[in-house]
Amino acid sequence: MQLPAEIRIRTEELADEVAFAELKRAAAGISEAYRAGRGVPLANSTQVAAYLTTRMPGTYAAAEAALRETKQALRDREVTSILDVGAGTGAASIAAERRFQPKRITMIERASGMASAARVLVPEAEVRVDDFTRPPSLPPHDLVIAAYALGESGKLEVLERLWQAAKVALVVIEPGTPAGFQFIREVRSRLLAAGGRMVAPCPAEGVCPMPQADWCHFGARVERTGLHRRLKDAELNYEDEKFSYVVLAREPVSLPHARIVRRPVQQPGLIMLETCTGHAIKTVHARKREREIFRAGRRASWGATWEAGND
Ligand SMILES: C[S@@+](CC[C@H](N)C(=O)[O-])C[C@H]1O[C@@H](n2cnc3c(N)ncnc32)[C@H](O)[C@@H]1O
Known part of the structure; x- marks a missing residue:
């Protein structure tokens, strides 16, 4: 997963306006704040450029993954307008635009530098500071x-x-940390109590079965650009963006049998899948001799729905 090519080119042009050493310092400040669970510093153009280069590819990948599941669950329900709050540089709007082709996008963002970058990246959107x-x-x-x-x-x-404000559905995405998931769990129960109907990721609407000591999160693999790698002194050309999310709609949708809540583990002749049925966390053992389930297990991925049974 990468930012769409035209967006990547524009983010690199914006980053080119800042000296590398300053960009690197700002990127380190953002990473530190993110790891500590504090709001990321976005007060000046250097910090915005660092966000565009080192954080936005990951937040885009998380939004794209959550919206892919949303679109799949909502099927052909019409989505013609998007409101993106705390929109930053527009990562979620860009992902939503590509998934839903809405007629109208509105972003609300309080940091004026982030809003300016969002206007460059999504010129057709209305961006309110x-x-x-x-x-x-x-x-x-x-x-x-x-x-x-x-x-x-x-x-x-x-x-x-x-x-x-949500006429069809509301999507909330948070970091895939224990604290991020606790927040999502609370959002989930408040929205269900308000009459919301589950869209994703949960296969049911009852009490979340994830044990208190654990956390439900997903991962999206993001390719790092050369600049991203140099800014982070990273050797790997990818990183895994971890996120937790929940989507609720006004009208019910058909829910899956289960969802895969960990990266599948493969051994010779055996694939193990940690799944959530909405009532319990269960490990599916897809053995080679059970051909259909094994074939489904080979196609299975973290965050996808699971319909093949064996639990
Ligand atoms: C971590 S960034 C996420 C940006 C974007 N949604 C993304 O996924 O890349 C959080 C953004 O929310 C904005 N924000 C936080 N609180 C806000 C508020 N009360 N009103 C408007 N924007 C807010 C911040 O300025 C920042 O740009």
């Missing part, structure tokens, strides 16, 4: 997305207004 937790009401759109933003805003109570 504003605090999404403050306006009395949010403009109604078919799909509302809060990607890596609601937790950072520190205002879970704004969830109610996000839900009111």
